Amino acid sequence: QVQLVESGGGLVQAGGSLRLSCAASGRTGSSYAMGWFRQAPGKEREVVAAIGRSGGSTYYADSVKGRFTISRDNAKNTVYLQMNSLKPEDTAVYYCAASWKYTGIIVTAAPYDYWGQGTQVTVSS
Numbered sequence: 001q002v003q004l005v006e007s008g009g010g011l012v013q014a015g016g017s018l019r020l021s022c023a024a025s026g027r028t029g030s031s032y033a034m035g036w037f038r039q040a041p042g043k044e045r046e047v048v049a050a051i052g053r054s055g056g057s058t059y060y061a062d063s064v065k066g067r068f069t070i071s072r073d074n075a076k077n078t079v080y081l082q083m084n085s086l087k088p089e090d091t092a093v094y095y096c097a098a099s100w101k102y103t104g105i106i107v108t109a110a111p112y113d114y115w116g117q118g119t120q121v122t123v124s125s
Helices: none
Strands: 002-007 010-013 018-026 033-039 046-051 058-060 068-073 078-083 092-099 119-124
Touching (some): 002 092, 018 119, 033 078, 046 068, 046 078, 078 092
Antiparallel strands (some): 002 018, 018 078, 092 119
16 A cells, blocks of 8 residues: 655745645555646546656646646655646646556556545635
8 A cells, every 4th residue: 555645735826836745655666657636626637747657757738838847756755746837727636646557657547546635736816
């Protein structure tokens, strides 16, 4: 079993920055593909960014490309999402996810085995 705990959410003005962290515990190591998803009220959960097991490959949704950066520190079992130039439409609950079975980029929710509890990000205009 793996437990994922997100932190770093909060309230920020448009144009501001936040860095989300996702700390993994339990059956940890570098053997997970990881992703960040978000879900706004009344909307489907959507992928924001994903990173492969080694950290050498990444994916970004078009809506965040150039503003968000996903990274990982396997020694700390932690994945980060640096969010810059935040917009009100980035407001959502952000979730991190981990896949034991896959090592590459995963951009859909179904293949992920483990999910965090979510952290709220609110961007005011």
